[in-house]
Amino acid sequence: MSERKKQSRQTAGRVGVVAPIDYRSVYGGAPQRIKADVEALIEAGHKVEVIFPARTRERQADLPAGLSLVTYRNVQGATFVREKARMLFDMHTQRFSPFFRSALGKRYGDYSVIFAHLPWSAVAALRVVKGRIPVIYAAHNFEYGLIRQSTRNPLVHRLVYNAEKYACTKAARTLCVSELEVRELADTYRVPPEKLVLLPNTADVAFFSQTHTLYDRTSERKKLGFAPSSFVLLFHGRMDYSGNMDALEFIVKELAPALKQSQAGDMKLMIAGAQIPNWCLEYKSETVSCYPDVPDMRRLLSVSDAVIVPLGIGGGTRLKILESFAAGVPVVSSAKGAEGIDCEDGTHLLIADRNTDDFIRKIRTLAGDEKLRRKLTTNAYKLVVEEYGLQVAARSLEAVIAQVKA
Numbered sequence: 001m002s003e004r005k006k007q008s009r010q011t012a013g014r015v016g017v018v019a020p021i022d023y024r025s026v027y028g029g030a031p032q033r034i035k036a037d038v039e040a041l042i043e044a045g046h047k048v049e050v051i052f053p054a055r056t057r058e059r060q061a062d063l064p065a066g067l068s069l070v071t072y073r074n075v076q077g078a079t080f081v082r083e084k085a086r087m088l089f090d091m092h093t094q095r096f097s098p099f100f101r102s103a104l105g106k107r108y109g110d111y112s113v114i115f116a117h118l119p120w121s122a123v124a125a126l127r128v129v130k131g132r133i134p135v136i137y138a139a140h141n142f143e144y145g146l147i148r149q150s151t152r153n154p155l156v157h158r159l160v161y162n163a164e165k166y167a168c169t170k171a172a173r174t175l176c177v178s179e180l181e182v183r184e185l186a187d188t189y190r191v192p193p194e195k196l197v198l199l200p201n202t203a204d205v206a207f208f209s210q211t212h213t214l215y216d217r218t219s220e221r222k223k224l225g226f227a228p229s230s231f232v233l234l235f236h237g238r239m240d241y242s243g244n245m246d247a248l249e250f251i252v253k254e255l256a257p258a259l260k261q262s263q264a265g266d267m268k269l270m271i272a273g274a275q276i277p278n279w280c281l282e283y284k285s286e287t288v289s290c291y292p293d294v295p296d297m298r299r300l301l302s303v304s305d306a307v308i309v310p311l312g313i314g315g316g317t318r319l320k321i322l323e324s325f326a327a328g329v330p331v332v333s334s335a336k337g338a339e340g341i342d343c344e345d346g347t348h349l350l351i352a353d354r355n356t357d358d359f360i361r362k363i364r365t366l367a368g369d370e371k372l373r374r375k376l377t378t379n380a381y382k383l384v385v386e387e388y389g390l391q392v393a394a395r396s397l398e399a400v401i402a403q404v405k406a
Helices: 003-011 029-043 083-096 098-110 118-129 143-150 154-170 179-189 217-224 242-261 297-303 319-327 356-367 370-388 390-405
Strands: 014-018 047-053 067-072 113-117 135-138 173-176 196-198 231-236 267-273 288-292 306-309 331-333
Touching (some): 029 113, 029 390, 047 098, 083 118, 143 154, 143 179, 143 242, 173 179, 242 267, 242 306, 267 297, 306 356, 319 331, 356 370
Parallel strands (some): 047 067, 173 196, 231 306
């Protein structure tokens, strides 16, 4: 450990992190954002304790230095409830859980500050601590805007609106992942500008940059049944997220058939991640392969020629793009997919209109130009290191903590 970090460790306080979902989950933008913030806080010299609902306890000996986990019982223990319903129940009812109130109530006196991820956790934490210590709301998206894109249910709209408004207006600071979220939260809830802080999503560059050294491209392709000449495209994420589900339907029902008819060459599509729906798993095609519950996404990134992100709805910053940048894999994305990332079309990635013709055009351009692929991956890696790396997030979080404790 460096001398600077040793000195920081001696002066920094314990930080509480409250999450509405299982912190240890492999898939999904939410757990990845929580993990990145935890790692950044540890990098800044803080000891961190994460409180979250889970069915099993974590072995404390398996954790990195500076981290401890606290789990509490919730409806996640009710295995007869479907996973998605269980997750939604947890997110919306965390503030009513006596187990959560007990866990946080016994511990928050030891914290210098609390980071609460997603509005549900922020509301729950704020109502337990009652202003005794600062609570920082880590907003992953403009949730109210996102939910209006995915459902017309007015009751759900109102629940999300009320929770997000309370979190933004009562928290000491709100962390926003892009300038767009800063504007939307300020305009919708009339949050004072000084309470909104821009903190983009963070990629674990050290982790994903090992992709091509940990996995041999040739041997992994052979195991997966891809010919050396195939141009392999990857789309990955949690498929119960509305933005990913919308993109999945576009890929399987529109893009894959169009690719096959376009005579674009030997193109293959991989769908990977959690909660891939049955209709997709049962889809029979020479072009599309599905990989549910992949333990290490770096394996599939190592065999991919490009990652595609054809999102039509959603918010926040796409972690899958930042991770691809760190892994050295070129990206073809819709404008919505790349929203919130300080990247340029033709410099860091290729932007395509959300239609099959333009996506195929950009994919063919990438497939036929090795020099372009090298340019994109080189520039993208430099960008993710300089603007979205762990050290950048650590400095930003430390500055926010200093503000709320002043």
